[in-house]
Amino acid sequence: xxxxxxxxxxxxxxxxxxxxxxxxxxxxxxxxxxxxxxxxxxxxxxxxxxxxxxxxxxxxxxxxxxxxxxxxxxxxxxxxxxxxxxxxxxxxxxxxxxxxxxxxxxxxxxxxxxxxxxxxxxxxxxxxxxxxxxxxxxxxxxxxxxxxxxxxxxxxxxxxxxxxxxxxxxxxxxxxxxxxxxxxxxxxxxxxxxxxxxxxxxxxxxxxxxxxxxxxxxxxxxxxxxxxxxxxxxxxxxxxxxxxxxxxxxxxxxxxxxxxxxxxxxxxxxxxxxxxxxxxxxxxxxxxxxxxxxxxxxxxxxxxxxxxxxxxxxxxxxxxxxxxxxxxxxxxxxxxxxxxxxxxxxxxxxxxxxxxxxxxxxxxxxxxxxxxxxxxxxxxxxxxxxxxxxxxxxxxxxxxxxxxxxxxxxxxxxxxxxxxxxxxxxxxxxxxxxxxxxxxxxxxxxxxxxxxxxxxxxxxxxxxxxxxxxxxxxxxxxxxxxxxxxxxxxxxxxxxxxxxxxxxxxxxxxxxxxxxxxxxxxxxxxxxxxxxxxxxxxxxxxxxxxxxxxxxxxxxxxxxxxxxxxxxxxxxxxxxxxxxxx
Numbered sequence: 147x148x149x150x151x152x153x154x155x156x157x158x159x160x161x162x163x164x165x166x167x168x169x170x171x172x173x174x175x176x177x178x179x180x181x182x183x184x185x186x187x188x189x190x191x192x193x194x195x196x197x198x199x200x201x202x203x204x205x206x207x208x209x210x211x212x213x214x215x216x217x218x219x220x221x222x223x224x225x226x227x228x229x230x231x232x233x234x235x236x237x238x239x240x241x242x243x244x245x246x247x248x249x250x251x252x253x254x255x256x257x258x259x260x261x262x263x264x265x266x267x268x269x270x271x272x273x274x275x276x277x278x279x280x281x282x283x284x285x286x287x288x289x290x291x292x293x294x295x296x297x298x299x300x301x302x303x304x305x306x307x308x309x310x311x312x313x314x315x316x317x318x319x320x321x322x323x324x325x326x327x328x329x330x331x332x333x334x335x336x337x338x339x340x341x342x343x344x345x346x347x348x349x350x351x352x353x354x355x356x357x358x359x360x361x362x363x364x365x366x367x368x369x370x371x372x373x374x375x376x377x378x379x380x381x382x383x384x385x386x387x388x389x390x391x392x393x394x395x396x397x398x399x400x401x402x403x404x405x406x407x408x409x410x411x412x413x414x415x416x417x418x419x420x421x422x423x424x425x426x427x428x429x430x431x432x433x434x435x436x437x438x439x440x441x442x443x444x445x446x447x448x449x450x451x452x453x454x455x456x457x458x459x460x461x462x463x464x465x466x467x468x469x470x471x472x473x474x475x476x477x478x479x480x481x482x483x484x485x486x487x488x489x490x491x492x493x494x495x496x497x498x499x500x501x502x503x504x505x506x507x508x509x510x511x512x513x514x515x516x517x518x519x520x521x522x523x524x525x526x527x528x529x530x531x532x533x534x535x536x537x538x539x540x541x542x543x544x545x546x547x548x549x550x551x552x553x554x555x556x557x558x559x560x561x562x563x564x565x566x567x568x569x570x571x572x573x574x575x576x577x578x579x580x581x582x583x584x585x586x587x588x589x590x591x592x593x594x595x596x597x598x599x600x601x602x603x604x605x606x607x608x609x610x611x612x613x614x615x616x617x618x619x620x621x622x623x624x625x626x627x628x629x630x631x632x633x634x635x636x637x638x639x640x641x642x643x644x645x646x647x648x649x650x651x652x653x654x655x656x657x658x659x660x661x662x663x664x665x666x667x668x669x670x671x672x673x674x675x676x677x678x679x680x681x682x683x684x685x686x687x688x689x690x691x692x693x694x695x696x697x698x699x700x701x702x703x704x705x706x707x708x709x710x711x712x713x714x715x716x717x718x719x720x721x722x723x724x725x726x727x728x
Contacts, residue, residue, distance in 0.1 A: 173304035174312050176358040180247065180292045181316025182323075183351045187254050187285035189324030190344055191215050191278055197329060198337040202266050215282040217408065220430060222286035224405055224441065226657035227483035229290045241360025243295035243653075250288035251352035257281040258345030262338040293660075294653035297644050298361035307563055310641040311555030314633075318547050326540040361649070379478055379486075380467040385452060387474065389461050393448050394481045400440040401484060407433060442658050446499070449488035456493075487651035488658075494648070498707050502646060505704055506662050508697040509571060509639055512578065512690045513632065519678065527683055528584070530621060537607075538622040546626040550633015557634065558641060564705040567642050570635030571701050575694025577628040582687035584624050591620035642704075 192215060229246050237245040257277050266274040296313055300306035324344065332340040378384070411433070415423050455461040492499055524535045557566040583590045595601045601619035647655035677686050 173299050173301075173359060174308060176355065177296060177304070177309045177312045178316040179351050179354060180295065180358075181313035182320040183251055183254075183316075183348060183355075184285075184289050184292050184313075185317035185320030186324045186344060186348065187258075187281060187288075188219070189321045190258070190328065190341070191282050191285065192219075193325050194328045194332070194340075195278060198332070198341075199266055201337070215278060217412070217426065217430070218279075218282035218286040219289070220434065221408055221437065221661075222290055223654075223657035223661040224401070224408065225287070226290050226654045227487075229287065229294070230487070230651065230653040231479065231483040240356060243291050243298060244355065244358060244360045246291035247288060247295060247358075248352055248355055250284045250291065251348055251355060253284045254281055254288070255345045255347075255349030255352060257284065258341050258348060262340075262342035262345060290653050290657050293644070293656045295358075295360065297647060297652040297656065298649055299359055300644075305559075306644050307558035307637075307641040308555060310644055311551055311558065311637045314636055314640060315548055315551050318544060318551065322540070322544045326536065326544075375482060376475075376478055379482065380463065382463050382465050384463050385455060386461055386463055387477070389455055390452070390481050390485070391477055393452050394477060394485055397445045397448055397484050398480065400444055404437045404440045407437065438661055442661060445485065445488050446492055449485060449492040452485070452489050453493040483654075487648075487654040490648055490651055491655055495646075501700065501703055501707060503662065505697065505700040506643070506659055508693065508700060509635070510663055511693055511697070512574065523581075523585075523683055524621070528617070528621065530618070534618050534621070538618065538625045542622050543625045543629045546629035547633040547636075550630040550635075551637050552633075553630070554634040554637025558637060563638065563641055563645065564701070564708060566634070567638040568698060568701040568705060570631070570638045571694065571697045573631035574635045575691050575698060577624075577631045578687045578691040578694060580624045580627060582684050582691070584620065585683040585687060588617060588620040588624070591624050592617070595619040595623040 195215075234245045234249065237249055239245075240248055257280060261274065261277050261281075264274050264277065292313075296309050297306065300309055328340055328344070331343070379390075380387075411424055411429050415426070418424075495502065520539075521535065524530050524539075525532070530538075554566060554570065557569070561569075580591060592601075595604075596619075600623055604619040604622050643659060644652075644656065647659070677689070
């Protein structure tokens with residue numbers, strides 16, 4: 147356990163009591179609401195929407211346009227600098243983060259209501275798809291702001307660990323409400339009424355969210371903070387504008403090209419004939435990694451170069467300068483939005499950034515890749531029915547994830563962040579062996595299910611919905627334990643990822659780190675698919691177990707790094723957790 151964690155543990159009695167008391171705090175209540183508001187649109191736009199379109203006999207070629215919705219979530223980091231630095235008139239009085247959260251939630255509510263009043267047929271699909279597309283961008287924007295809000299408002303009572311856990315609980319509950327429960331509601335009252343209900347829920351959350359606390363909670367405070375940051379760029383000892391502007395030109399060009407590529411793809415997808423439209427999956431696979439390289443990897447290297455320039459006095463200002471106007475003022479703003487978050491991150495972490503990026507790329511790799519192949523494995527390889535898979539993955543699976551999140555939150559308060567992160571990685575890796583057993587018959591899973599009476603429970607519950615097959619218990623048993631591990635690992639991972647970013651640049655730094663999952667996910671799916679075809683699912687699960695163990699080793703390395711950083715912090719080195727709220 148790190149020194150910071152040990153100190154925190156002495157301040158209050160750890161355990162379920164602390165977690166329960168924290169859930170009674172005002173911030174944690176709003177965190178649950180914001181987590182729910184974040185998960186509900188994702189489930190509606192990327193899940194149940196396709197069920198609605200299928201029932202209205204929309205052509206598959208037309209339905210393909212809706213796959214563009216996923217790009218809003220995949221490339222949300224491209225507009226994260228706007229959320230970090232742009233203030234919205236009229237809404238700015240709600241606070242730095244809430245000025246984006248509240249209008250996004252209200253807009254989402256209005257869009258869902260408008261969709262409920264529309265008729266998604268082939269003749270009117272254009273308006274319907276436009277609403278869905280705007281809704282997806284509003285949802286992704288809300289996600290950026292909510293992640294930054296969580297990091298900003300964390301304190302000793304509502305800790306970052308607890309807020310991260312509660313956020314994910316709300317998110318997972320929303321995925322159940324917008325997914326499985328949404329299908330059930332639609333079967334009884336219809337799709338328009340279901341989306342009307344979901345829109346009303348988001349409108350209510352948006353209204354209630356106005357009363358949530360914010361770290362910078364007034365227009366005057368936001369203006370003051372902006373002015374101070376611009377003044378800081380021109381203080382003695384900072385980089386000369388000529389040096390900064392060279393780096394800004396390179397990074398600006400890379401971001402402009404990346405955004406241009408995404409916009410070009412979207413325009414082609416919306417305006418070309420169905421047979422000529424580019425494939426979203428191919429685009430993400432072929433261009434996604436290069437977009438990450440252009441907007442994250444190369445700018446990070448440039449940020450490292452800028453940090454190294456500070457060691458040369460010839461590159462530094464010798465006296466304070468006033469804030470400039472005109473073109474220089476614009477360049478200062480652009481530098482603060484695009485490069486300063488990376489310069490701070492690279493400068494603070496140094497070569498430790500290599501370890502952190504490796505951990506980000508490997509910790510959730512199995513989840514990022516496996517989702518695409520889960521249903522082909524359940525339905526094709528194991529011959530389960532849709533109802534049986536839904537029963538195991540939606541009913542027991544979601545419940546197990548929420549239970550895992552609760553257990554993960556408890557472990558975070560009792561055992562510390564890094565211990566829980568490491569245990570979560572280990573459990574997530576070992577659950578691949580459960581699937582490996584399932585791939586060769588599942589004898590061990592069946593024996594374990596029988597031994598604890600789980601098989602009898604599944605047979606009883608299954609009879610209430612459908613005729614259970616002999617192997618349903620072992621499938622449910624496997625999914626339940628996997629999702630329990632995912633919950634524990636997810637609670638620790640989000641808490642850790644939130645802890646290593648700076649509060650001052652939370653929106654950009656968190657969005658950029660999260661985007662790296664896109665890189666490993668898109669690259670890994672193709673290789674995994676070929677391995678499944680050439681070898682077997684059993685071999686794939688053994689491989690992913692080894693990959694998961696790499697993440698365990700990296701967790702141990704990060705644990706050691708944080709312990710060293712805590713010791714250095716005692717002599718003046720400030721860790722992210724020790725940063726004051728901005």
